[in-house]
Amino acid sequence: MPDYNAIHRFLAARGHETTAIHCREVAEQARALALHFGVDADRAYEAGLLHDISAVIPNDQRLNRALAWGVPILPEERVAPMILHQKLSAVMARRQFGVTDASVLSAIGCHTTLKPDASPLDKVVFVADKIAWDQPGTPPWRDDLARALDVSLDAAALTYLDYLWERREQLLVVHPWFVAARAQLSKRLSPMVSSRQKLSAFFRESPLAQEASALDLER
Ligand SMILES: [Fe+2]
Ligand SMILES: [Fe+2]
Numbered sequence: 001m002p003d004y005n006a007i008h009r010f011l012a013a014r015g016h017e018t019t020a021i022h023c024r025e026v027a028e029q030a031r032a033l034a035l036h037f038g039v040d041a042d043r044a045y046e047a048g049l050l051h052d053i054s055a056v057i058p059n060d061q062r063l064n065r066a067l068a069w070g071v072p073i074l075p076e077e078r079v080a081p082m083i084l085h086q087k088l089s090a091v092m093a094r095r096q097f098g099v100t101d102a103s104v105l106s107a108i109g110c111h112t113t114l115k116p117d118a119s120p121l122d123k124v125v126f127v128a129d130k131i132a133w134d135q136p137g138t139p140p141w142r143d144d145l146a147r148a149l150d151v152s153l154d155a156a157a158l159t160y161l162d163y164l165w166e167r168r169e170q171l172l173v174v175h176p177w178f179v180a181a182r183a184q185l186s187k188r189l190s191p192m193v194s195s196r197q198k199l200s201a202f203f204r205e206s207p208l209a210q211e212a213s214a215l216d217l218e219r
Pocket of ligand 2: 026052129
C-alpha cells in the first residue's frame with residue numbers, strides 16, 4: 001500500500017504539494033468515517049491518499065489522456081474535463097502505484113460525483129472529500145453534513161448531493177452519476193423522511209401537543 005511520503009514526494013515534485021496535504025486530510029477523514037461506519041479503514045485511507053493524484057495532469061490534457069488510456073468518457077466530461085480527474089486518478093493509482101483492489105479503485109474513481117449503487121467505501125471517500133474541503137473558508141454544507149452523519153452515511157452523501165442539485169443551474173454540467181446517485185439515495189431515504197414528517201405532523205396536531213403549545217403561550 002502506498003504511504004503518504006510516496007504520495008507527497010510524487011505530488012510535491014510536480015508542484016502539487018497543496019494537493020498532497022489535501023489527500024492526507026481526506027485519507028485521515030476517510031479512515032475515521034470508515035471506523036465509525038464499519039467500513040475497511042485501510043482501504044478508505046488508501047483511496048483517500050490517492051483520490052486526487054491526477055492533479056498532476058493539466059486540465060487541458062485530461063481529455064486526451066483519458067482517450068489515450070481507454071477511459072470511458074461521458075458527454076458531460078468532454079464539456080468539463082475537470083470531472084475526468086476522478087477516473088484518471090483511479091487509472092494512475094493502478095498503473096503508477098500498483099493498486100489492484102477494485103473497491104479502492106472504485107472509490108477513487110467516483111469521489112467527485114459518487115455513482116449509482118455506490119459501495120459504503122465509495123460513500124466514505126466521497127463524504128471525506130467534502131468534509132476535508134480543498135478551498136479556502138468553511139464549506140457551506142459543513143453543518144448539514146455533520147448533522148446528517150449522526151443519521152447515516154447515506155444521509156451524509158445525500159446532503160451534499162442535494163446541495164449540488166439545488167445549484168444545478170449554476171453548474172457547468174450536471175454529471176449523470178451524481179443525478180443517478182442522488183435519485184437512488186433519495187428514494188431509499190424518503191420513507192424515513194416521510195415517517196419523520198408524519199410523526200412531527202402528528203405531534204403538531206395532537207391534543208397533547210396543542211395543550212403544550214397553549215401552556216407555552218401562557219408562560
Ligand atoms: Fe477530486
Ligand atoms: Fe479531493
